[in-house]
Amino acid sequence: MCSFERLIFRFLVLLVVCAKAGLGTTVGCVERERQALLRFKHGLVDDYGILSSWDTRDCCQWRGVRCSNQSSHIIMLHLPAPPTEFVYEYQSLRGRPIPPFLASLTKIQHLSLSEANFTGRLPNQLGNLSNLLSLDLNYNFGLLSENLEWLSHLFSLTYLDLYSVNLSKAIHWSQAINKLSFLIHLNLGYCSLPPLTTPSLSLSPVNSSAPLAFLDLSENYFDSSIYLWLFNFTTTLVHLDLSWNAHLNGSIPDAFGNMTSLEFLFMYGNQLQGSIPEAFGNITSLEQLKLDENNLEGEIPKSLRNLCSLQELTLRSNNLSGQLPQVLDLLACANDTLEYLFLSDNQFTGSVPDLIGFSSLRALYLGYNQLNGTLPKSIGQLTKLRVLDIGSNSLQGAISDAHLLHLSQLDRLDLSSNFLTFNMSSEWVPPFQLNSLILTSCQLGPRLPNWLRTQKQLGHLDISNSNISDVIPDWFWNLTARIYDFNISKNHITGTLPNVSSKFDYPLYIDMSSNYLEGSIPQLPSDLAWLDLSNNKFSGSITLLCTVANSYLVYLDLSNNLLSGELPNCWPQWKSLTVLNLENNEFSGKIPKSFGSLQSIQTLHLRNNNLIGELPSSLKKCKSLSFIDLAKNRLSGKIPPWIGGSLPNLTILNLRSNKFSGSISQEICQLKKIQILDLSGNNMSGTIPRCLNNFTAMTKKGSLTITYNFSLYYADGGFQDWSYVDRELVKWKGREFEYKNTLGLVKSVDLSSNKLIGEIPKEVTDLLELVSLNFSRNNLIGSIPTTIGQLKSLDVLDLSQNQLIGEIPASLSEIDRLTTLDLSNNDLFGKIPQGTQLQSFNASSYEGNPTLCGPPLLKKCPGDKAEGTPNAYSYEDDIQQDGNDMWFYVSIALGFIVGFWGVCGTLLLNNSWRYAYFQFLNKIKDWLYVTTTINMARLWRTLQS
Known part of the structure; x- marks a missing residue:
């Protein structure tokens, strides 16, 4: 293949020839232009035969060549490459700058250098091309320009596409754009443009008469200041894209309602807040409105009933609310035009209404809401529907063939994570051929549905947790040729697996975990990317895994x-x-040295096997390792010092219950990201390093989960995103608990059950976010650090079965989160510090310290008043008095409840009693009144006489 410079030169010769061509009529193409094309052809490698027609006399008939009907001169050369060839071309041009002499073609009107992967600075000499009508430089990710002033010389420009050109320093870009009076199409997407500065804003458009119709400002760093420039084009814009601007937040301005010519408005992937403006109802020409992945809330505005031309409404991944039937009623005006409706991942409630009026609907996304009720059978009348996604709601009831009766174009069906039962006849034949079928947690079993055997185009199949207790029939494996995502986990499937190495054609995600599959692991597809066979009954060796010989395998x-x-x-x-997770099996032998070749490994689970030997030094090459769990094996030797220096990303290191010996190296303190360190249950000796305060991750709050994200790309150009949330068994309060969704919050150091000596280093109390600290069952001496009270997040503290001396630090009583404490079997003395926290623990937390005294121990401390004296201290008396006081107040409360509600409650509930009661009160009142009056009269007469 010729050099890039020669290729460009020959192509430019061709352009110059075309530009300088004379007038007149010629039969066939011009010979010198034909020769220029042939020289151009000879400089290329044409593996796909795109230029195979370039061997006849008339070059105007060649593929990709267009000639003038009047002069026969070549006026256009268009040679799009197939995707695979484009990859080679893309690589071959990597790092090449745009030649400055391109600016010498001063008569050129259309210049497209898109997708050529040019790099370097954009030459300002392009401003010399004053006759340009269109300039297309998109998808050149290595290009950059610090100043767009040269654009102002392209007076005639109507089409400008700079997508992916780095303009992060071109702060006055808007002033250059303002001078392009005829600009119709402007694409500045993915240009890293910063927010508009105050000087830029003060210079409003010099010529706001530009007929700008298409504007793409997506994937930049604009904030709300962009609106001030944008609203100068309210009367002309037809297409506006403001998506994926990281700093675009706040509410959506009502001024958008003035853009009455808009047909396409994209504002997704921002940080927008507040409600959807009522003013959107003024944009009656809208065909596509995309506001997904923001923080919008509230109900859908009633003004949207004016959008009768709407074809696509995308509102997914917000906090919008309201009743779904009312939402769909607002869209009734567009029921003949609406094709795509994305309302998933919001807070819509109610049932799924009758949708038969939306006859044009092609995609309906309602997943991840709060919908309930049953699925109406009328949904089966939406004959154009290609996607039906109502997963992760609370729908219930049976799904019959009537629900899917006329959905012949259906391509994706997701009814997962509801309470639905499939009730199809055994002879039912679906009218569709699905590419994606997701029925997680639906009731399909106990047999694999017979109608599945008709689906020959499946690429994504997830029937996990669907109550299937079948043996996989042979016909099922005939469906898998096109499948790239295959999940039958969490069922009761039994039997063995056949040789499936030739059953799949694509890099695969296979999850058959949590079943009752047995036998040996069979030969697997060579293009495997993700394999989960955990929680089954497979036995034997795993040597057949070596047939998976590719670079795709990530899990x-x-x-x-x-x-x-x-x-x-x-x-x-x-x-x-x-x-890599091989834990809880019966593997034996040593850890292979070839593990060191796993350059991308981040998580290594080998716990609870029968592995022996030392840790291979080759593991130091695995720089990305963040999680190592080798607990409950028979590994031996020293814990190598290189763990600290060679594995800087290590977050969890669990070597518990092995046979490691020797001292703990100071190098381990280099693990600044460590959150869980468990070396318990070994034969470690020596002292605890004083540098534990270098574990800086234990001094800060962490994220909830430890998550890895994967993107797998397929040969057909597609890709799949997967994620994995790590989990770990942590010994906690004497038992093992599995942490997954909160694993990132667990900060723990466990060096228990070893032969460590020396004092507890006070530096450990600098680990302010430590949740669990266990130094028990060692030979530690000295006192408990007085600064132990700094560990305000501590939940578990176990220092038992050592030789610690001294008093319990008073600061320990300040840790109000402490729920488990064990200081037993040491030589601590003195009085247990006063405070409700330390007195709330059982006496067993302090036993085995002969000279320790004070509650909750029964032993009195010297100086306490003797029993029997007037104010003698008695812990039992306090408890008894507290009990008596409690019953006293309980009796008062019960008396009030019985007395008050026994009378008043009866009167409230019984009309006749209430009437009799108040009659009785009236009679008493009258009797008292008459009696008092008579007696007062008698007394008066007596006094007068």
């Missing part, structure tokens, strides 16, 4: 099976492997 989980034998030695072929 392998075979945990909780009956697998045995030594680990194979084919790890170097899995360069992309990120998560």
